[in-house]
Amino acid sequence: MTAAHGFEHLLRDLTPQVLNAVCRRFGDFALCEDAVQEALLAAALQWPKQGMPDNPKNWLITAASRRRIDLQRSDAARQQRENTAAILALPQPEPVPAVDDTLTLLMLCCHPELSEPAQLALTLRAVGGLTTAEIGRAFLVPEKTVSQRINRAKKRISASGAQFRMPPPEKQAARMSAVLQVLYLIFNEGYTASSGTSLNRVELTAEAIRLTRQLHAQVPHDGEVAGLLALMLLTDARRPARTRSDGSAVPLAEQDRSLWDSAAIAEGLELIGKTLASSRLGPYQIQAAIAAVHDEAARAEDTDWPQILGLYDLLLGIAPSPVAALNRIVAVAMVHGPAEGLRQLDGIAGDAALASHHRVDVVRAHLLDMAGEHEKARSYYRSAARRTLSVPEQRYLESRAAPENPASS
Structure with missing residues (x-):
């Protein structure tokens, strides 16, 4: 991996962590997100030339916090004087607490006043760290459209007065559908990258699985959350066999199944088995069941295709989509x-x-x-x-x- 790619991956990993920290500090989302994006741009320009700081996260939090103060000022005459005073008075960033606020950020991005496309685009950038171009490919829409959706979404959140805190339990259910779709899109972009030289982007699949585990721990009886986690595990288990030595893709039927992650398959099978027996059926559970049929076949020719066809018929009956x-x-x-x-x-x-x-x-x-x-x-x-x-x-x-x-x- 080149140094440039190394910086890119690090900045992607740090994006939600830095945004969480700045939002905790200042409260409002829109200005904080703008400030973090500018800090990320500064890092992308400076670090390759000047070297990476000893603590990249704190560097970004400090830069974003300073930019957040600049963005809030409206009086240009006072800006230079107050900027110096504010920077000198600005305390060092506090250590990121053990509590992970990423789900709080995710719920905020899925605010009910936003349209579903806006929710998805905003969350994919703020939580998943995807670029507007990557989001556009995920949605099959132009990059300019994604940028417009993100800008409108931030304005709506600001106008609503929403703060950086987890919504009460009675309001969380309304946002769950968008949350699950966002997590699934992040996972899919990582499992089969829409562009580039690598088939997999492990940092995205790992982040999607991590967030979905957290969500499952908070709502263990939600069948669709469990189904989505099972789907991710059963699918990601095949990753070690999906590329050849030259990096080219290997289709499912040709994969060396001895390379599949048996522990992930076992966990996914247990999850989907429990949720199918106890929860109302949903599309993520059905997709997980399809993945389970594939993973349970020792050889490609052993695959139970009639069962898979029946499951797809069931899926299209409750959640029709062109891709399905x-x-x-x-x-x-x-x-x-x-x-x-x-x-x-x-x-x-x-x-x-x-x-x-x-x-x-x-x-x-x-x-x-x-x-x-x-x-x-x-x-x-x-x-x-x-x-x-x-x-x-x-x-x-x-x-x-x-x-x-x-x-x-």
Whole structure:
């Protein structure tokens, strides 16, 4: 990893911690978030040239606190005089307490006065540390749209008078749906990065799992929280087998399952087993059940595809989505044959939400390969490779498109 990438990863890890500390100190979210973003920019510019400070977190907290004072001043004539006095009087940042305020920050970002897209965008930046470009790719919307949503969201939070504190229990439930979706999006961006040279961004998957564990500890009887945690564990367990030595992606059917994390699988299976038996069924629980069927198969050919297809039918019945419908097509092909899969794929491929998604071409290529139409499959693999921004996925798809590929001959 280069020094520049090292700084980038460190700043991403520190973002929610620094924002928590500054919010605790000053109370208001919007100005604090602006101040932290400016401190992060200063660090990104200064540290590579001047070297990293001994305590990067305290450096950022101090810089953000000073900028927060600057932002609050409206009288330009007094600014220079008061700036010097404020900086001299500013106490050193207090040590970050043992209590983790990240969930408080997450709940604040999911304020009910915000639209769901605004909640997601704001939380992904403030808690997950994602850039506006990464958030845009997660939502399939332009980066400019994400920036506008974040700015509007901060203004709404300020206007509402919301403070940096956990909402009372009776108000937390209303924010839980957005919270779970945000955590899932953070996990997905880490598990399959939407761009870059690495397939996985472990810092994001680890943070999503950590936050979801905390949430599960606070609401242990919430079936969907338990389901989401189980889904993350059962999915992340496959990470050690998902890339080859050259960094290219390895599809599920070709993975060395002996490399899967058996402890994570066992924990995920126990979680989903308990919650399915005791809680009202929800989409995260169903997705976790699908992941469990995959993980319980010792070999790819042992996978219980009829059960997976039934679970996808159940999922689409309670939480329809284009992505779930696309994933279901693979199960259809495994149960009823590639011709039926291709027929059903034609029925959903025109969905506007899938129009720019390279996964449509990936699925079509895979089904064409299954049907023996290898030359057509290669053209769709090439098309998918051109459309993805993930280098590991590009390498895998280009290898599938190669004439010498044994799977396509």
